[in-house]
Amino acid sequence: MAAQTLFDKIWDSHVVRAEPDGTTLLYIDRQLVHEVTSPQAFEGLTLSGRRPRRPGATLAVPDHNVPTTDRTVGIADPLSAKQIQTLEGNCRDFGIALFGMNDIRQGIVHVIGPEQGFTLPGTTIVCGDSHTSTHGAFGALAFGIGTSEVEHVLATQCLVQKRPKTMEIRVDGVLPTLCSAKDVILAIIGKIGTAGGTGYVIEYTGSAIRALSMEGRMTLCNMSIEAGARAGMVAPDEKTIAYIKGRPLAPKAELFEQAVRAWQQLITDANASYDATVALKAEDIAPQVSWGTSPGMVIRVDGKVPDPHTMADENTRKATEQALAYMGLTANMPITEITIDKVFIGSCTNARIEDLRLAASLAKGKHVAKTVHAMVVPGSGLVKQQAEQEGLDRIFTEAGFEWREAGCSMCLAMNADVLQPGERCASTSNRNFEGRQGAGGRTHLVSPAMAVAAAVEGHFVDIRTWR
Amino acid sequence: MQPFTTMTGLVAPLDRVNVDTDQIIPKQFLKTIKRTGLREGLFYDWRKQKDGSQDPLFFLNQPRYQGATILLTRDNFGCGSSREHAPWALLDQGFRCIIASSFADIFYNNCFQNGMLPVVLNADEVLAMMTDVLATPGYQLTVDLGSQTVTAPNGTRSHFEIDPFRKDCLYRGLDAIGLTLQHEDAIAAYETRRKAEAPWLFTDLRENLGRA
Numbered sequence: 001m002a003a004q005t006l007f008d009k010i011w012d013s014h015v016v017r018a019e020p021d022g023t024t025l026l027y028i029d030r031q032l033v034h035e036v037t038s039p040q041a042f043e044g045l046t047l048s049g050r051r052p053r054r055p056g057a058t059l060a061v062p063d064h065n066v067p068t069t070d071r072t073v074g075i076a077d078p079l080s081a082k083q084i085q086t087l088e089g090n091c092r093d094f095g096i097a098l099f100g101m102n103d104i105r106q107g108i109v110h111v112i113g114p115e116q117g118f119t120l121p122g123t124t125i126v127c128g129d130s131h132t133s134t135h136g137a138f139g140a141l142a143f144g145i146g147t148s149e150v151e152h153v154l155a156t157q158c159l160v161q162k163r164p165k166t167m168e169i170r171v172d173g174v175l176p177t178l179c180s181a182k183d184v185i186l187a188i189i190g191k192i193g194t195a196g197g198t199g200y201v202i203e204y205t206g207s208a209i210r211a212l213s214m215e216g217r218m219t220l221c222n223m224s225i226e227a228g229a230r231a232g233m234v235a236p237d238e239k240t241i242a243y244i245k246g247r248p249l250a251p252k253a254e255l256f257e258q259a260v261r262a263w264q265q266l267i268t269d270a271n272a273s274y275d276a277t278v279a280l281k282a283e284d285i286a287p288q289v290s291w292g293t294s295p296g297m298v299i300r301v302d303g304k305v306p307d308p309h310t311m312a313d314e315n316t317r318k319a320t321e322q323a324l325a326y327m328g329l330t331a332n333m334p335i336t337e338i339t340i341d342k343v344f345i346g347s348c349t350n351a352r353i354e355d356l357r358l359a360a361s362l363a364k365g366k367h368v369a370k371t372v373h374a375m376v377v378p379g380s381g382l383v384k385q386q387a388e389q390e391g392l393d394r395i396f397t398e399a400g401f402e403w404r405e406a407g408c409s410m411c412l413a414m415n416a417d418v419l420q421p422g423e424r425c426a427s428t429s430n431r432n433f434e435g436r437q438g439a440g441g442r443t444h445l446v447s448p449a450m451a452v453a454a455a456v457e458g459h460f461v462d463i464r465t466w467r
Numbered sequence: 468m469q470p471f472t473t474m475t476g477l478v479a480p481l482d483r484v485n486v487d488t489d490q491i492i493p494k495q496f497l498k499t500i501k502r503t504g505l506r507e508g509l510f511y512d513w514r515k516q517k518d519g520s521q522d523p524l525f526f527l528n529q530p531r532y533q534g535a536t537i538l539l540t541r542d543n544f545g546c547g548s549s550r551e552h553a554p555w556a557l558l559d560q561g562f563r564c565i566i567a568s569s570f571a572d573i574f575y576n577n578c579f580q581n582g583m584l585p586v587v588l589n590a591d592e593v594l595a596m597m598t599d600v601l602a603t604p605g606y607q608l609t610v611d612l613g614s615q616t617v618t619a620p621n622g623t624r625s626h627f628e629i630d631p632f633r634k635d636c637l638y639r640g641l642d643a644i645g646l647t648l649q650h651e652d653a654i655a656a657y658e659t660r661r662k663a664e665a666p667w668l669f670t671d672l673r674e675n676l677g678r679a
Binding site: 013016017019021023025027029030036037039040043048050053055056057058059064065077079080082083086095097116118120122123128129130144145146147148149151152155156157158160162194195198199225228230248249251255256258259262294315318319322412413414431433434435436439 | 483484485487489490493494495497498499500501502512541542543546547548549550551554569571572573576577580581630631632643644646647648650651653654657658661664665666667668670671672673674675676
């Protein structure tokens with residue numbers, strides 16, 4: 001048999017049928033559902049009189065609209081409340097498992113999947129959400145789809161796909177102190193651009209990737225979509241297997257042993273080739289800060305805001321000018337001189353227990369600057385509970401951070417957590433688009449460590465030398 | 468789904484790169500549980516001036532582009548979130564065809580699910596059309612899916628590539644789910660085979676999730 005990449009192995013094991021032109025009916029093992037992109041899919045099933053093919057292969061949770069404040073008082077926004085009630089009704093009517101808003105297991109869909117052992121190596125996973133790429137950290141083929149395809153998977157457990165191309169992104173070496181998976185993925189996007197991965201599935205390889213924890217790999221794969229790739233993946237290893245073992249939805253006993261034997265085969269063969277390869281040296285990666293309105297507009301913390309006048313390409317120059325005007329920044333300004341109003345530590349990119357442990361260790365004994373409002377939003381109810389058992393909540397609140405309930409929160413500001421026009425935020429989330437965190441709001445994407453330092457100092461600082 | 472065969476329509480220009488789906492339709496419009504009526508949210512933040520009034524310079528507010536059915540734009544259109552609300556809002560505004568030098572994958576795919584045709588032309592062709600549409604009131608293009616061409620008023624014809632399966636579905640307005648269900652036997656056969664080699668994938672999630 002010809003040498004295969006990790007992607008090839010997963011793809012080939014999910015082909016239901018393939019047309020001579022390459023159009024493939026691909027089997028989807030599991031689907032995650034949330035309240036924003038599913039109502040029209042369930043409505044479509046109702047209108048056509050169709051039922052889910054395997055309701056037991058889908059897990060639903062509300063996350064985008066949920067308040068991060070006291071939930072016992074309900075949801076103030078009637079539209080948000082209606083969307084969540086609609087999800088609850090649909091799950092009841094169609095027999096789909098649901099973690100309700102007040103269930104301790106509720107959380108961001110891409111945090112709870114791995115947490116519950118829903119996310120397994122070698123599987124195909126979809127969700128009506130572009131950050132589904134997160135689950136690729138386990139060696140799964142996981143990608144975001146639109147609502148029509150959510151309905152398609154519910155009805156058929158399949159999707160019609162064309163085989164994407166493969167890209168290897170290799171990061172060898174050792175990351176500098178306090179440089180994290182977030183800095184790696186931001187540096188990658190800065191290098192290949194927000195459309196660099198369009199049409200590809202990325203496999204992240206190299207010693208720096210192997211050294212990442214599962215949480216770090218999730219952060220990395222999460223933002224593959226910001227590089228234009230629908231999916232990113234890391235081959236499963238001992239860390240992956242140890243993470244999965246014993247979780248509620250993980251296979252048990254003999255079935256687990258059988259699964260592990262299969263997962264150990266999920267590596268790219270030595271002689272396999274990718275359609276494209278990109279390489280970075282871990283030692284070269286510095287803490288990153290985005291300065292513009294697209295995740296590719298990112299630079300090292302010791303750098304300066306780019307100058308459009310030095311740009312030869314007209315499109316790039318124009319886009320840079322528009323971004324600087326929106327962000328209220330001037331060319332050639334040192335990144336460390338940018339002052340901030342808000343700090344958001346949360347989102348499917350950086351709200352897992354490891355992120356909170358690191359952030360708390362840096363916040364301990366310090367205090368948020370008087371000019372800054374800072375909040376921490378755990379990725380799930382269970383992450384919150386774990387953090388509280390470890391006393392992290394007290395460290396945060398003593399340092400002046402607000403400690404909230406789990407959800408997507410200010411990553412996309414569909415709930416009440418919104419930036420006001422002109423406010424500037426250091427955010428551990430994934431998108432710095434215009435208005436993403438609130439109309440007129442200005443987002444700088446950073447790692448959790450960089451966010452804590454910025455909260456304390458009131459401006460960006462180089463975490464490598466921060467005491 | 469409404470078939471897409473050929474159309475001639477007024478062109479509206481959006482001369483920007485990397486237009487993301489948060490711009491096409493901001494979050495507050497995603498709280499709907501319907502597919503229709505999303506026109507109100509289309510480019511919501513860009514349509515307004517700082518004081519909240521409509522910006523007369525924004526292209527969709529200009530009288531000359533009222534009734535446009537073809538959107539002309541630049542690289543990486545539709546990047547960001549998977550929200551199908553983006554094509555729904557464009558369709559609700561009247562756009563059935565979007566011409567760009569490149570698209571983000573999920574947005575591109577979502578268009579086909581809604582009877583809309585995303586056309587990729589090379590950057591030079593898009594630049595020439597962008598210049599012409601800005602200079603020429605009433606500028607129209609003819610998009611023909613059958614011959615995979617876009618024809619300008621001066622007769623210049625540009626060819627575009629499209630996946631044959633997607634073309635056929637769009638051209639005939641086929642129900643994608645209905646097509647897949649024609650292969651129900653193949654799906655069932657796959658499940659039987661796969662269950663034998665990877666039984667842990669067929670555990671019913673509901674059985675392993677106790678009550679909270």
